[in-house]
Structures are given as C-alpha cells and as structure tokens.
Amino acid sequence: MTTPEITVTRTDSRKVKPLDETLLFGRTFTDHMFIADYVKGEGWQNHRIVPYAPISLDPAAIVFHYGQTVFEGMKAYRAEDESIRLFRPQENFKRLNRSLDRLCMPEVNEERALSGLLELLKVEEEWVPRLKGTSLYIRPFVIATEAFLGVAPAATYQFYIILSPVGSYYEEGIHPVKILVENEFVRAVKGGTGGAKTAGNYASALKAQETASAKGYSQVMWLDGVEHKYVEEVGSMNIFFKIDGEIITPAINGSILEGITRKSIIELLAHWGTPVTERQISMEEVAESFAAGKLEEVFGTGTAAVISPVGELNWNGTIMEVNGGKTGPLSEKLYDTLTRIQMGVVEDPLGWVTNLSAPLEKIG
C-alpha cells in the first residue's frame, strides 16, 4: 500500500542523553516527535516528524474541557545484537482505534500509524537504551484541538507519538507488590469508558490511588462498579489468579481495559497447554480460596512491568499474604519467557516481535 510521505525536520540541538543507569519512568523525552493533523471532511494529513517541543493550543480546545483524548503505551527494546524490537505494535494501533471510536474521535490508518512510528524510531534509534531492563517507552496519543465550548465531537484533532527512555521497572528482577482492594471508589462501569485508554479513567482513579499509597500499598484493585463484588483490574494492569491449579482472569466485560500483555499471557499459556479461564471472579471467592490454602499466585500484567506478582492483598482489613509474600513459580516463568521473547533471547513461538533491522517489507 502507498503511504503518504512523512516529512522529517531534524533538530539542530540534540539533547544530552541520560545514562542508562539513571533512567526513571516517563521523565525524559527524545529529540523528535511524530504529528499528524485531522480536519473533518478532509481526513488525516500533514504527517511529519519534527523536533520535540512544547505545543500551542487554543485555551478553548475541546481536549481541555471535555476530555476528548485517548492514548497508547508500548515499548521498543534493544536486543544484544543491537537490533531494535517492538512487541505486537499492530495490537496497540488496533486498540487505539477502538478507544478513538468510543470517544467519537476519527480513527487512524493502522498501517500508516505504524510506519510513522517506524520512521520516528529510525530518527531516534540512538535513544533506545542498552542496559538490561531498560527500554524506549512509546506514547501515541490523539487530542481534540478545535476551539469550541460545546459538548460535541471536535472537527479537528492531532495525533502525536512521543518517546521516553525508561529504566528497569524493578531494580533486581521482579518483586511482589502490596495491593489494597478498593471498596468505595470505582474505576469504570459497564457502558462507561473503562474499556478505552482515555484520560478521564486515570484522573478519576487518582483519589483511590492516593489513599492506598498513604497506607503503604502500591496499587488498588478495582471491583465492579455496580455491586463492588467482582474483581476488575489493578491500577493500570490486568489481574490473574492461580487457585488450586486453575489460572483465572476476569473476562472482558466492557469496563476492563483489554491489555495486550493479558492477551499475550493467555495465548502463551494456551501454547503451553495450560488454558486460562476467563470469567467473573468475586473477592469472596478469592478470600475463600485463600482461607482454604488454595490461593497459589496472584499477578498483574501490563506493558510497564510485564508481570507484577502480588505479595499481599488487603480486602476490608483482611490481609491475604499470597505465596508467603514471594514471587510464585508461574509469575517468574511468565516474566522470564515474555521478557526473553521481547529481547530476542529465546525463539518467538507466536510471531509477536517486529524486528526493525529486518527488511521493511517483512515488518508488520
């Protein structure tokens, strides 16, 4: 397919790159960014790579007032042979389009978005860090730019891709986190926007997160918005339980964000001959299985941490220490396998990795 030309304007003042050892999460940004403009009736246009810089918007832009904005999150990894790898980027652009549709925003052409990203990565190649555990975080997002104080979909939008070199999520391999089950606030309800990666979901989650942090918990576990009974997800991760040998994750129901890591774990486990049960699971069931000594492992899944084992769950003051507060064997095995596939250390049995040094026609 023919892709419209992407113009590239290079910066004349490259930034000093931070040392890989000092990288945090989402604090430094690279030298360039990708932008495309949308005008209703004309479509997406003016695809360009320009120096990274603050942007100028009308104070009445719809994004500031009514939250018409969606985003994505993925990573580029540098393998030992210096090649740069992406993990299932097509899935991210598919999900971007599902989020855009939910917010009445114009969809992007998935192939064109991917080639924009690949062009940007070519320009920013040196920004992909090398230290074990580090990566280049990729943040595509779309905002409504029309200046109009009316509650209606905007007529103009901008699509951006920015890049941020990030440090290892865990300093020394994976380690278990403490989670507070949230009983008062809810993240999303069926029919709402929980299934879309849109700003409002995260703004409304801050209050519960703040309270949990003050109590020494790293994340909150969200329950369903109607009965406060069924497990939904954790912070910005999907959640899995291993109970008496069965691996269970809440079924996608319209309010849970459908993670690409979640999907990959389900597919990997199926490939190993261990099916995952996708169904409703209540906190009562989790607590009963814990009391019966059958709660073997709990772990979260997401791009940032890949696998995050849960060492403690606090539900209304009932403390459940999972697997003695230690990382379980399944969590460990999944983490090792997925990160090794991403880094090209082991074979990629399900064809998930896009290698940027491969001939372009093979990409995608």
Ligand SMILES: *Cc1c(COP(=O)(O)O)cnc(C)c1O
């Ligand atoms: C992004 C996100 C996830 C995880 O999605 P991945 O594609 O695996 O990174 C899970 N829950 C929420 C709320 C998220 O925003």
